[in-house]
Amino acid sequence: MINAESADSPACNRLFILAFVVLLGLAIGNTVRTQDLWFADEARVGGIAIQMADRQLYSVPYLGVEPFVEKPPLYFISAALAYRWWGEPDNPARALRLASVFWGLLAAAACAGLAATVARRFGDGGSWYLKGLTAALILLAIPGYVKNVVTVRIDIALVFFYTASLLC
Secondary structure (H helix, E strand, C coil), X not given: CCCCCHHHCHHHHHHHHHHHHHHHHHHHHHHHCCCCCCCHHHHHHHHHHHHHHHHCCCCCCEECCEXXXXXXXXXXXXHHHHHHHHCCCCCCHHHHHHHHHHHXXXXXXXXXXXXXXXXXXXXXXXXXXXXXXXXXXXXXXXXXXXXXXXXXXXXXXXXXXXXXXXXX
């Protein structure tokens, strides 16, 4: 059991970091599954990103021949770059999922920063960084969050920006 005195110990810090790395590995490892883009959102978002990478036009996403300006383009750009750098023509899903994992891990880091900021401002002055890391671990341990992280959708990038905006 971790109490207030042992929370700052090096062994406790290593335990939290190890748990964070293991959960991070599970989240990333889940992306290398061989599942294609199944859901309608995945196919549309993946198609837009692949088309962006093939055309090498990163300013405006296109759905077919029409500009797709309904969603912010930053997620599409990151997915297109992931496809361009690591994508395979036969199985683009792996590379496209890496973009979602990137945004999901950034959102977990923003959650850690937010929790650490709250703990530092309103807490007892103790190990605020461990409280932030614990918040990120809890977030990465939620199956619904991990499912959203490994799904090719724009939502996870919006989660990051919303969480990061709370830090400002």
